[in-house]
Amino acid sequence: MMKSLYYNFDTNYRKNKNFHILGIDEAGRGPLAGPVVAAGVILNPDFDHIEIKDSKKLSEYKRNKLYKIIKKNALKVIVEISWEEEIDEKNILEATIDCFKRIIDNVKNIPNTILIDGTKVPIHGRNIKFIKKGDSKSLSIASASIIAKVTRDNIMKQFDYIFPNYDFKNNKGYGTRKHFEAIKLYGSSPIHRKSFKPVLDFLIPITNLTKRDLDCLGKKYAAISIVKNGFEIKEMNYNKPNIGQIDIIHLENNKLVFSIVNIILNQNSNENSKNFISFKKAKKTMNVSRMYLSEKGFVENVRFDVISVCFSDANPSISRIKNGISF
The missing domain is CATH 3.30.420.10 (Ribonuclease H-like superfamily/Ribonuclease H)
Structure with a gap:
């Protein structure tokens, strides 16, 4: 041939x-x-x-x-x-x-x-x-x-799951007109290259963010860390009204992982407070996870993690406790 x-x-x-x-x-x-x-x-x-x-x-x-x-x-x-x-x-x-x-x-x-x-x-x-x-x-x-x-x-x-406003699934990070418009409207995201123009011109200092903004940003940082470890995000902010919410659901080596993200604004917080999940929140997490598994028909090879994001400086520190939620 x-x-x-x-x-x-x-x-x-x-x-x-x-x-x-x-x-x-x-x-x-x-x-x-x-x-x-x-x-x-x-x-x-x-x-x-x-x-x-x-x-x-x-x-x-x-x-x-x-x-x-x-x-x-x-x-x-x-x-x-x-x-x-x-x-x-x-x-x-x-x-x-x-x-x-x-x-x-x-x-x-x-x-x-x-x-x-x-x-x-x-x-x-x-x-x-x-x-x-x-x-x-x-x-x-x-x-x-x-x-x-x-x-x-x-x-x-x-990354498009995490930052849907920037149309990453279509532009793949390249400087399309829609992408430039999103940067101007929403500011630069944590995955933008700060050494590239016009990204540098639209950085939003963490000190300018509200507590609610930081809570949202912290979950995105947690999700970024999961992607950078080579795992697949399945859902962000999976919510069941009047029942509860799971911040991140991802697939890791054929195991489905449900994660709750703790946002820490005080760098002096001790380790126990960083990883603490109340019994009430843990119970809600379990209930929502069961509904998700039922919807998706997923075999119950699952894990429940706690991810802590600490905003002590411009670069948040992230830690993950596997099996960190007790029921």
Whole structure:
């Protein structure tokens, strides 16, 4: 069977049929919000797929389909993420380079050649090649571009649950007109890159927020921490009138987790007060969780957590107590 042009490009870097190539690409250098995601893919040397190409040239449906195919046929897939804090601290280029370096460190003894999309950056190592527009030439790089893009898009869809006003599920954090308008109207969110304009111009100091605003923001910080740990948000503020509310419901390793968020405004509060949930609130949580499980038909593999968010300075501290609610 005739091989694709992408496969043949990689063949130029193979000395024999067992030669391993690590392709590296990233997604998300340009957006105003969210992380930059880099992926490294080592494909089975015999693997080819005519539909694999630059992720930007594929529909979302096709990317998701190929994502599964690549994962199934790759010898190794590595994903590294630099969140907005790291981007603001270092700058977007350095944060991206650090992701690339972490991928290479992860597979030091495997690839014979490393192909990185883009122009040369300060990454030193044996057999590293920088390929301009590599995601439109190399099967390995194109596969990495699909893994990075799908991973990042899924993260931004999760953030859309938390911050529905910014339309992250559609713009993926990029500076669309609707996104700019939302920033001007609602201010910048915690996942916006504060080193990017116009984000910096619309930061809202915590000292300007009411107690109610802080309560809402604290729940969002708690949810962000769950997403950054790689778990899936299922519901925010799941409410049953006259019965109760569960702040966050998320899926963690096939376990459904119901979380109550405690907002701490006094940094001198002791640990017991930070994690305290009254018996009345615990009972309401149990009742609402039963209703949720009944609605969704979920098997009762569940856990009840307490997440404490302490606003002691500009960067809230977050702690989570697993099985923190007693009944």
